[in-house]
Amino acid sequence: MRNHNLFRTYVAAIFILLFSFLAENLLADGFIIPRPGPGERIPPLTVKYHRVSVEIINQVARTSIDQVFINNHPRDIEGIFIFPLPEEAAISEFSMYIGDKKIEGEILDRDQARRIYEDIVRRLKDPALLEYVGRNMFRARIYPIPARGEKRIKLSYSEILKAERNLVRYVYPLNTERFSLHPIKDVTVSVKIDSKIPISNIYSPSHKVSIRKEGKNQARASFEGKNIKPEKDFILYYSLSQENIGLSFMNWEGPEDNYFMFLASPSYVSKKEKVLNKNLIFVIDSSGSMSGKKIKQAKEAVRFVINHLDKKDRFSLVDFDDGVNLFSSEIIVANPGNIEKALQFVEKIEDSGGTNINDALLQALKMVERGERPNYILFLTDGLPTVGITRTAEILKNISKTNELKCRIFVFGVGYDVNTELLDRISSDNRGTSVYVDENEDLEIAISSYYEKISSPLLSDLVIDFEGIKVRDVYPRVMPDLFKGSQLILIGKYDGKGPVTTALSGKVRKKEEKFILKKQELVKEESYSFLPRLWATRRIGYLIEEIRLYGVNKELVDEVKKLGLKYGIVTPYTSFLVTEKERRTIDAAAPEAEKALAARKVTGAGAVKIARASQMLKEVTQAPQVVSQRIRYKGEKTFYLKDGYWVDSVYKEGSPVKEIRFNSDDYFRLLSRKPGITKYLSVAANIIVNYEGESFKIIAVPSDEEIK
Secondary structure (H helix, E strand, C coil), X not given: CHHHHHHHHHHHHHHHHHHHXXXXXXXXXXXXXXXXXXXCCCCCCEEEEEEEEEEEECCEEEEEEEEEEECCCCCCEEEXXXXXXXXXXXXXXXXXXXXXXXXXXXXXXXXXXXXXXXXHHHHHCCCHHHHHCCCCEEEEEEEEECCCCEEEEEEEEEEECCEECCEEEXXXXXXXXXXXCCCEEEEEEEEEEECCCCEEEEECCCCCCEEEECCCCEEEEEEEEEEECCCCCEEEEEEECCCCEEEEEEEEECCCCEEEXXXXXXXXCXXXXXXXXXXXXXXXXXXXXXXXXXXXXHHHHHHHHHHCCCCCCEEEEEEECCCEEECCCCCEECCHHHHHHHHHHHHCCCCCCCCCHHHHHHHHHHCCCCCCCCEEEEEEEXXXXXXXXXXXXXXXXXXXXXXXXXXXXXXXXXXXXXXXXXXXXXXXXXXXXXXXXXXXXXXXXXXXXXXXHHCCEEEEEEEEEEECCEEEEEECCCCCCEECCCXXXXXXEEECCCCEEEEEEEEXXXXXXXXXXXXXXXXXXXXXXXXXXXXXXXXXXXXXXHHHHHCCCHHHHHHHHHHHHHHCCCCCCCHHHCCHHHHCCCHHHCHHHHHHHHHCCCCCHHHHHHHHHHHHHHHCCCCCCCCCCCEEEECCEEEEEECCEEEECCCCCCCCCEEEECCCHHHHHHHHHCHHHXXXXXXXXXXXXXXXXXXXXXXCCXXXXXXX
């Protein structure tokens, strides 16, 4: 026991001596604290790569980590390796290897770990490690770490994952922004899921992941980043369902509003299984402005679409400049003979003349057929209507009158000369989407990749009903069709106490099918705290679109400002949240986008940037976090740097606050009395935070970082 206590004292002492180096040494999957000699300063360790492989079999997850540390010092050094375990994980196994040698270590429970973390905070006056309070800890001695050399560490652990309702949640600690001054060259997380019950929805609120279903019971999800600072834990949800369309529901109860997310995803569909055959008409602009690279790429994109039609699909092509040229006056079956003729038609397309958008779309809509198939028009243009009917209102009126069968129109705008108001109104009024392709982007790749998403419809004309709650402010406003490999993410606010029964209905040919998720209890679950920011982002996207298309409205502008400030979302009206340098990288806050919105311009680089930004915000699937010197995020909260303090966005200037000296006994009593506040206090030593109806001002001596 005495040796054990001495070991604990030794580790704490190393923490104290070396914490000044931690900013560049720490990684969430583990960090090494080097031990210096007397009066020696050891350069920070750097990280070569950080790779995580996860295998989940029936809710038992095995996580394997491979990491290389680089010692920049001219002698061998010794260090202590610490791994903060995932919160609430029930670890059944933990192993660590250096080369082929297994390294002995120990797992400390959360109470032991908490005492170590809090002791570091007390002695070193930095609250950053409070982020890990509430987690168990693994620690081990590492020696030697060779001079000017590398130390490769591999470790693995197994845990049993919790299931909440029909959702299984996996978390990997990846939050390292506070501890990494330099980007990591290579960060990958790869998750393989194998389940006896079929897998339906797969969703990450934290990272943009690539998802691939390999069968009804197998799936993969992966994240890859280069030269990045991983600032958030990696979180992945997946749900299990025997239905052809799997449904999931999650909710978050806030102090002001309640939020929900509804997920719907088709089960795995093999190539041999049936999807809905479709009617598709490609409308391609071949006016003079499309000359050169654009017309070449456009023709390649059309060839891609034609070659990927199912043999039972029906299709046609409309080529237009100042006139309209039809491949066929009616849609025809995509058999080999017709495919060959269509490819020959595309080959003969040449750029010339003006742009007759009105007649081209009306001609395409006249070919749309009644029946059991969904109808789609893919409309490609790079310019303004210059021939025939050119007024936006008149073109929209004509399309609305002709589109009696409610064909979906997907619009591809190329370059900066397009009329964004016209194109967005065409897509939004006709249940489609606008995709804007920059002049320097590859048009062929943009169109072909988007077509792959919508090429295999499974369920059309969706309707969603809720019992047990009353929903409002739901996004997206218009339900898309469900395609093979797609996933519907519906988010909104709700009132009511549940339980919630959700019904999704849609058409499979002429037959209506219904899928029901029964009696989901509403829960107070902190892990869903990402929902308010995600909802606010989508709401802002729709508000900006309203302002763009219908003019500036003070109420809408005020709401954009309010939501942007509360959740740290940069918009044309909250661009002051970030520095001038940061603004240049954000479409919504780019100077030309701001000017275009203020002047209500519908063409030009600014108009296209703001159109792309609003579309992105409307369709976002992860709650955004801007990398900025002035903003920090923690859970559902946003903090801004003001006069040396990181201030909670919901704090109202002049409101009463309870002042507490950082690192005082009162400070640690607050942590014990209100453990939920701990993660917010890890943001900074100087901070104002509103928690459970009270505002607390933590006062410390300003650091250089906080007064920059």
